Amino acid sequence: MALSYALAVIATLVAAIVLWNAATLYENYRKAKTTGLPVKIVYIASGAPLWMMFxxxxIPIASYLPFTGSFVAQYRRGWEARVRCRPHVELGDLFIIVTPSGNWLKVANTDVASDILKRKDEFGRDMEAFKVLDIxxxxxxxxxxxxxxxxxxVAAVTFTEKNNELVWRESLREGSQMLEYWLHRSPQPMRTLGDDARVFTLNVLAAALFDKSYPFESREESKLREKSGKKDTAVGYRDSLSTILRLIIPILVFGEKVLREAWWLPMSIKKxxxxxxxxxxxxxxxINEERALxxxxxxxxxxxxxxxVRACEQDDDGSMNVASSKPRRAILTKDEIISDLFVFAFAGNDTTAITLMHLLAYVSAHPDVQDWISEEIQYHTVGSEVLSWDYDTCVKLKRCWAVVYETLRLCHPLGQLVKTTGNTPRTLRHGDRTFSVPAKTTVEINLAAIHTHPxxxxxxxxxxWNPKRFIAGSSLExxxxxxxxxxxFFPWAYGRLVCPxxxxxxxxxxxxxxxxxxxHTVEPVxxxxxxxxxxxxxxxxxxEDIEMRLLNEMRQPGKVALKWRRRDQP
Incomplete structure (x- = not known):
C-alpha cells in the first residue's frame, strides 16, 4: 500500500512537471511567433542548473542507445560551437530558440550585433547567465x-603593462618546463593535453595574481608528491582555486554551506x-597585508x-594613484575585492587553458604552420635561453599572435555574448525589416556563427583553420x-565590454x-x-568536437596523442 502511494505521488509529480513544461513551452512559442522570425523548438534549456549538472x-549513456543521434546532437551542451554558422545559413541571421524556461534570440549579423551592444540601456546583461560566478x-x-x-x-587600472611583463616571463618559464616534461618525463605518446594546459595556466595565474612561482608538474606527478608526504606551504591558493574551478557546478547548485555540512554528499564533492x-x-x-603596506x-x-587593492583605495579628490600613500576611501569592499579576484582567476584560467588545448591540437596537425612560426621566433630571439627573451619580443611575434586569433575564431570558450530585453519589448532592425522582440527574451550574439559565416x-x-589569413605582407620585415x-571578429568583445x-x-x-x-616540433601519433x-x-x-561544461571546450582532449622532438633530430 505504501509503495503504491509513493508511486502515485511520483507519477503525479512527473505529470505536473510535464504539463507545466508543455504549457510554458506553448506560451513561449506563441510569443516567439509574433516576431515573424524563424523559430526552433528545444525541449530542455541548456543553461538549466540541473541539466548542467546531469x-x-x-548524454554519454544516450550516445550508446539506438535512435538517439539527433537527441545527442541537439542536447549535448555547446551545440552552437560545434555547428558554428550552419543554422544561421539555413534559418537566417536571426532566429529564436523556444524552450519551456524561456526564449533565446540568436544573432549572427554584425550590424544587428553592433546595434545591440550600443543600446546598453535597452539590452542589458543577462545576470542569470553569470549567476554561477556569484560565489x-x-x-x-x-x-x-x-x-x-x-x-x-578598478579593473581598468588593475591590469598593467608591468603585470603583463610578469605574465610574459612566467609563461616562458612554465612553457619551457612543460615542454621539458613532454620531452623527457611524460609517457609517450603524450595524452594529457587538457590536464597539462590547466596546470600551465594555473601556475601562470598564481604568479600574476600573487607573485608566487610554481615549477610545472603534471597531475600524476602532483599526486605522487602528495602521497610521498612532501608538503608545499604555498599551494593553498592554487589548490583551492583549482578545486573551485573543477567543481563550480555543484557549488552553484548546493552552495558553500550545504557542501561543507551535508553528510549525504561524497567527500569528492564536499571538498x-x-x-x-x-x-x-x-x-x-x-588583502590585509597589502592594506598594511x-x-x-x-x-x-x-x-x-x-x-x-591599491586601485580600490581612492584619494579624497577622486583620483586613483596606485603608488600614492595619501589617506584614501575604499571603492570596493573586501568581499567585492575577493569576488573580483575570483572572477579574474576564473576568466584567466579556464578560458586560456581551453584555448591552449585547441591551439596545440591545431598546430600539431599543421607542420607548415609550425615551420612558419618557428622561422619568426628564431628571427626575433637571440639564443635558446628562453628566460632571457625580453618582453618587447612579444609584440614582434605577429605570426604567433595570428595563431592565437585563428584558434579563437574557430573555437571560442564563450561562443556567445549574452544580453536580455529585460521587462520591456525591444525593436531590432535587420535589413529593411523591423522586429519587435518580446520582453524577457535572452539575446545571444553568436560569436561561433559570426566568426565563421561565409x-x-x-x-x-x-x-x-588558417592563421595566415590574419597576416599581410610577403616577408618577416x-x-x-x-x-x-x-x-x-571580436573574441575579447570591444568598447566598454572589452575583457580587462x-x-x-x-x-x-x-x-x-x-x-x-x-x-621543437610536435605531431599527432x-x-x-x-x-x-x-x-x-x-x-x-x-x-572541433566541442562540449559545453561551464565553457565550450574540447570534449575528449585525452584522445589527442602527441609526440615532441627537437627540430635537429630526425
Whole structure:
C-alpha cells in the first residue's frame, strides 16, 4: 500500500512537471511567433542548473542507445560551437530558440550585433547567465549600473603593462618546463593535453595574481608528491582555486554551506565547500597585508592582488594613484575585492587553458604552420635561453599572435555574448525589416556563427583553420598583423565590454608558443592502421568536437596523442 502511494505521488509529480513544461513551452512559442522570425523548438534549456549538472552523465549513456543521434546532437551542451554558422545559413541571421524556461534570440549579423551592444540601456546583461560566478558576492561579471562602473573603474587600472611583463616571463618559464616534461618525463605518446594546459595556466595565474612561482608538474606527478608526504606551504591558493574551478557546478547548485555540512554528499564533492572557504581566507590575508603596506607608504610587487587593492583605495579628490600613500576611501569592499579576484582567476584560467588545448591540437596537425612560426621566433630571439627573451619580443611575434586569433575564431570558450530585453519589448532592425522582440527574451550574439559565416569569411575557407589569413605582407620585415577587433571578429568583445584581461591572455598564449616552437616540433601519433595524414585529420576533428561544461571546450582532449622532438633530430 505504501509503495503504491509513493508511486502515485511520483507519477503525479512527473505529470505536473510535464504539463507545466508543455504549457510554458506553448506560451513561449506563441510569443516567439509574433516576431515573424524563424523559430526552433528545444525541449530542455541548456543553461538549466540541473541539466548542467546531469547532462555529462545522461548524454554519454544516450550516445550508446539506438535512435538517439539527433537527441545527442541537439542536447549535448555547446551545440552552437560545434555547428558554428550552419543554422544561421539555413534559418537566417536571426532566429529564436523556444524552450519551456524561456526564449533565446540568436544573432549572427554584425550590424544587428553592433546595434545591440550600443543600446546598453535597452539590452542589458543577462545576470542569470553569470549567476554561477556569484560565489563570493557581486563582482565585475555580475553587477550592473553604478555598481558595474565601480568594479570596471578598478579593473581598468588593475591590469598593467608591468603585470603583463610578469605574465610574459612566467609563461616562458612554465612553457619551457612543460615542454621539458613532454620531452623527457611524460609517457609517450603524450595524452594529457587538457590536464597539462590547466596546470600551465594555473601556475601562470598564481604568479600574476600573487607573485608566487610554481615549477610545472603534471597531475600524476602532483599526486605522487602528495602521497610521498612532501608538503608545499604555498599551494593553498592554487589548490583551492583549482578545486573551485573543477567543481563550480555543484557549488552553484548546493552552495558553500550545504557542501561543507551535508553528510549525504561524497567527500569528492564536499571538498568544494572547503575550497571556497580556504580561498576566501587566503585572499583576505593577502588583502590585509597589502592594506598594511599602503598605510606604511610602502610598495609591494606589481601583481594583480596588490594592484587591485591599491586601485580600490581612492584619494579624497577622486583620483586613483596606485603608488600614492595619501589617506584614501575604499571603492570596493573586501568581499567585492575577493569576488573580483575570483572572477579574474576564473576568466584567466579556464578560458586560456581551453584555448591552449585547441591551439596545440591545431598546430600539431599543421607542420607548415609550425615551420612558419618557428622561422619568426628564431628571427626575433637571440639564443635558446628562453628566460632571457625580453618582453618587447612579444609584440614582434605577429605570426604567433595570428595563431592565437585563428584558434579563437574557430573555437571560442564563450561562443556567445549574452544580453536580455529585460521587462520591456525591444525593436531590432535587420535589413529593411523591423522586429519587435518580446520582453524577457535572452539575446545571444553568436560569436561561433559570426566568426565563421561565409558572408564575412568567404565560402572556401570559412571553416578551415588558417592563421595566415590574419597576416599581410610577403616577408618577416614587412609583415603586419590584422586587428584583434573588427566588425566580424571580436573574441575579447570591444568598447566598454572589452575583457580587462585581454592583453594578459594574449601575452600568455604567445609566450607559450614561443617557448615550445622555436626549436621543437610536435605531431599527432597515428593509431593502429592510420597514416600520419589520417592522424592529423583526426586531431582536427577532436579539436572541433566541442562540449559545453561551464565553457565550450574540447570534449575528449585525452584522445589527442602527441609526440615532441627537437627540430635537429630526425
Amino acid at each position: 547532462a555529462p552523465l545522461i 563570493y558576492g557581486k563582482s565585475l561579471a555580475t553587477s550592473e549600473g553604478p555598481d558595474w562602473n565601480r568594479h570596471r573603474k 568544494a565547500g572547503f575550497a571556497v572557504s580556504d580561498f576566501r581566507t587566503y585572499v583576505t590575508e593577502l 599602503i598605510a606604511q607608504g610602502k610598495q609591494n610587487s606589481p601583481n594583480l592582488v596588490t594592484n587591485l 558572408r564575412y569569411w568567404g565560402t572556401e575557407s570559412n571553416l578551415t 614587412d609583415e603586419t598583423l590584422h586587428a584583434d577587433t573588427a566588425e566580424q 584581461g585581454k592583453r594578459f591572455s594574449q601575452v600568455e598564449l604567445v609566450a607559450v608558443l614561443a617557448a615550445c616552437f622555436r626549436d 597515428p593509431e593502429k592502421g592510420e597514416t600520419i595524414e589520417m592522424a592529423r585529420k583526426r586531431t582536427v576533428r577532436l579539436a
